[in-house]
Amino acid sequence: MNNRHAIVTGASSGIGRAIAARFLAEGLHVNLIGRDRARLEEVARGAEGRAEVSVLDLEDDDALTRFAAEIREVDVLVHAAGSATLGPVASAPIAHFDQMMRLNARVPYLLTQLLIPALKAKKGQVVLINSGAGKSARAHWSQYAMSKFALVALADSLREELKADGVRVISVFPGRTASPMQAAIHREEGKTYDPARFIQPEDLGTLVFDAIAMPRTANVHEIVVRHPE
Secondary structure: OOOOEEEEEOOOOHHHHHHHHHHHHOOOEEEEEEOOHHHHHHHHOOOOOOEEEEEOOOOOHHHHHHHHHOOOOOOEEEEOOOOOOOOOOOOOOHHHHHHHHHHHHHHHHHHHHHHHHHHHHOOOEEEEEOOHHHOOOOOOOHHHHHHHHHHHHHHHHHHHHHHHHOOEEEEEEEOOEOOHHHHHHHHHHOOOOOHHHOEOHHHHHHHHHHHHOOOOOOOOOEEEEOOOO
16 A cells, blocks of 8 residues: 555544544555644644645535646545534425535535546545445434435446446445544434444544455445444
8 A cells, every 4th residue: 555645535533534544554645634734633643744634625616626636646535524414304404404415425526526537547446435324314314314325326326437447436334433423413312422332433444444455356335334232
């Protein structure tokens, strides 16, 4: 993995941070994308010049376009940024739906689209961090689940479109994971949050790294992970 270039969105916290940290530990050059410079610099610390911090509003199309224009080649593109808000269909604000569809589905679509030439140049890999909600939707989860079902469509279509170019596409479906997002969801649900009960982000970092390190004789299409309870 030495000298390979990865881009990780949502790299300042949670799953994205854990994946970025694992990649750096394994010798990759990683472009860390997020909104919080201080937290991104914490991830980059000790990486000996292999980490580049990019403070970026992913929902700004012009900013995304400018960022992608500077990238000529990329080995691994990880979409880990996302948001989740709960609510029943009868009353959940449509503004929440619009925001989740934009960040969870539209942003990965656009950034991937912009970076397809760079991915083709290195026969790269795209990793989409989905959710258990991308497999089935429960009460109060409709908006979030719809955004994650859309991410499945992106992964499946992209895999078919780019397989002749040697680009691999991996969807990861984690269950509840110890993260700031999970803490916020528990507050919405009125439940006590105990991070020790859930999947640890570092475990997902290990799984994602192992998947991208697979030889070209095998393709990993999906990784489904559930917390113990």
